[in-house]
Structures are given as structure tokens and as C-alpha cells.
Amino acid sequence: MTGLVRRVIGFVALPVVLFGVWWVTSADSVAVYFPPLSKIMTAFKETWLGPRLREDVLPSVLRLLGGYALALLLGILLGLLIGSSRRTRSLLEPGLEFFRAIPPPVLIPGIVLLAGIDNTMKVLVILFGCIWPVLLNTVEGVRATDDVLGDTCRTYRVGGFMRLRVFVLRSASPQIVTGARQALSIAIILMVISEMFYSSGGLGNRVVRYQREFAIPEMWSGVLMLGLLGVTLSLAFWLVERRIMYWYHGLRAAERNVV
């Protein structure tokens, strides 16, 4: 229990200190663009804890989760498919690297032409940005499965879908998780960017609009809101990861002890 308390304290200590420093140093600020933190906090409460939460934050988050979930699903499925065969891999990898090299925001004008400016466009932009780390890491993970475990599967007639589920997917899971973690931060960035174009709502759009309207405390409060959202999402990711990758952390710790 004390271990947990210590970890929580360790986790929040720096943010609390920075917040305090910001609060004190900005307390009597008269600069228009850097208002006192107290003002920003008031704006935060009034802006984001009211109807905006449902009208802007919630739709943003749902689009983010939708695009992210689709990217995970498609990335892992295609990754298993491509990674399982050497020929498909060597055939597709150059193409995949090309697509990955395209910065997703540059596709927004094109996607708008095809899918309009609504939710579909934003989800597609997030999907397009997030799928690459998941896909390429899955391919890499599938490629690197252990030979002895593969022989074990063959000897004991573990084949077909069962082999994919209990062997390939699980041995690739450390790489898949790494890809998924990268994809999550990309998802947040793209959620914001996709809303800055042509959009009528959402967190990213609000921040841009407050800036244009010179509602500076509100603008900064939007930035705070995004930061909080990011932290919440990575915390959730960490909790899930710790659960499904328990074996991996245990294995790594055991290997370290031997060496």
C-alpha cells in the first residue's frame, strides 16, 4: 500500500510543483496573451465543465476512440496477414513505407472531397495516421516468432486459427503494444488537427476559435483540457497494458535476474 502511495506521489509531484510555479508567477500578470492561471482556471470551469463537455469534448473523444479502435483492428489483422508470409511481406513493405511517410494532415483536403467534413472524415484521418505504427509493428512481431515455439506448435498439431490466437498473436503482442502506444499519441494529435479544418465543433476547433475571438484564457484552458485528456488516455492504456502484458514484464524481470 505504501508503495502505491509513493508511486502516486511520485507521479503527481512534478505537475503539482509546475502548476504552483505557474500560479504564483502569473498571479499579477497583465500581459493579454499570458493571463493569470487563476483566470484560466475560472475559464476552464466555465468553459469545459458545462455543456461544452457534451457538445465538444465528448464528440472529439468518441471520434478519437473510433478511429483508434479501427486502426488497432485493421492494423493487427493486416499485420498478421502480411507478417505470416515472407512473399507478401517483401511485396508490400516498400508500399507500406511510402504510405507511412505521408503526413496524415496533408490528406485532409483529399479525404474531405471523398468523405465530406463530418465525423467520417475525422475518423478516417485518425485511422490513416494511427494504422501504420500498429501495422508495421505487428508485421515485425509476427516475423520474429520463436522457431522452437513454432516447432512445438507443429509437433503438437496446434494449427489454423488456434495457432494464430495462442501463438502468433501472443508472441507479437509486445511489439503490437509498442505500436499501439505510438498510435495513441498520434490519434490525439490528429483528432485536434482534423477539427481545425472545416469543422464546426470539437476540442481542436474550439481552441482555434477562442484564439481568433481573443478569448485568451479560454484558449489556454482548451490546451489544459487536451493535456488532461492525453494523460487520462495514457493512464488507461497503462492499466490495460499492465493487465494483458503481465507475463511479458514477469519474463523480462526473470531474465534480468538470471543475467
Place this chain on the structure above:
Amino acid sequence: MLDLRGLRKVYDSHGRQVEALADITFGVDAGELVCVVGPSGCGKTTLLRIIGGLIAPTAGEVRVQGTPVTGPPDGLAVVFQDYSRSLFPWMRVAENVELPLKAKGMPRGRRRELVGQALHAVGLGDAQSAWPWQLSGGMQQRVAIARAVAFQPRVLLMDEPFAAVDAQTRAELEDLIRSVWQILGVTLLFVTHDIDEAVYLGQRVIVLSASPTVVAEDLVIDLPQTRDQLSTRADPRFLELRGRVYSRIQQAKRVRAGERTSV
């Protein structure tokens, strides 16, 4: 039960042809315990992988119960040398043992029963819910043995299973193998580089030459069926057989070295 005829295996590595096995012919009767021993690098693992249907020979044929081997044959289990890589680290001990039974489509109740019996037989009855990486090397190899036992194979292949465990654990595991073999009535082919181990365990010892490999000698081990780490190993007959195998291997090495210098 097992019939190996004229097995040859040539590896093609970067344009260089390496003949691992030259000509291997021997048979193993049902229920027999045969040890294969040979100098390191003589292709013991290659031989075992061919019998297990994991790789194809360049020439020759393996038959299990009269059926030619083209892939992993039915009712054949393998215990690999590298236990840390043959157990699934994301499955608990019981799940590892259960997996082949699941793949067979065996009903849950029967699976549980066999898993329990097999783990009990190898002395790990209370480690069912442990993770493999929490166990010592010897215990991990016991889990791999339990997995093979639960599978109820007719033929069991073991590839230097005790090469990486300490001497004491090794002696315990050797006795475990003898008792498992007697209880199951399985046909057991045990590959090792350890001469003492081969003579102690086997009813027959097949001595391989250095690579390119042929059968140098097929030796019947006429020691009493009940074997004991202390008395068997002190038995004059044991020492005699051990000396015979040893000199045979040395001879095979010398022939090989002689060939090399003469070229």
C-alpha cells in the same frame, strides 16, 4: 515402430554444401528406450527433427508404425533441448500442458484429468498456476515432459533435454524419464551427447560417427532393468559399456581428423 532407412541430409548454406547426415539406418521396436549418442556437431538434432517430421531428409525415409513421415506424425511428441523456448511464457504451467489436448479437441473434463496426472507424475502437482518463467530450468523441463506425457504419445523423442540443467537435477530427471517410460509403455528415442547418460538410460545405444554421419555402432545395454544412480553407475558392466561407447566415439573422431589432414 520406428524405421529409419538410408537417411541423408545435405544443407545448402550460402552455396556451400554441408553433408550433415550421410547414411543413417536403424530401427526401434515398440516400447523400446533407445539412446542416440554422438560427438557434438554430428547432426543429432537434425536427425531428430527429420524423425519428428519437422524437416525433410535429402534422401531416405522414416516410417512411424509403417507410415512414411511427411509432416509431424500422429501420436509423436517431442521434448526440445531449449525448454525456455518451448514453453509458452504467456500461459501458466497447466495451460501449457493442456494446449496440445485442446488442439486434439478433447473435452474439458478429460483434459483437466490428464493435465493433473501428468504434472503429478513429474512432481509438479502444486505448480499448476505458476508461470514457466517463475520456475527453475529443471522444473521448466519437467513441465515440457509433463506436456509430452499428457499428450499420450506412442513415440516420444527427446533432444538433449538435460543439456542445460545442473548435474543433480540431471540425475533426478534421468530417473524420472525411466519411470515415465515404464509407466507409459512409450517408444522413446533419447538423443544426448553425454555417454554416461546414454548408457544409464538406454536399452540400446546407437553411436553416431562425426559428420558426415553414419551409425558407428548399435550396442545392446544388458544392464538390469531397474537402474539406480549409485549402483548402476558403479556396476563393472556399466563401466565396460561406457568405455566401449567412449572409444567408439574417439575412433570416429580420429577417422574424421585423419581424413581432414590427408586432404
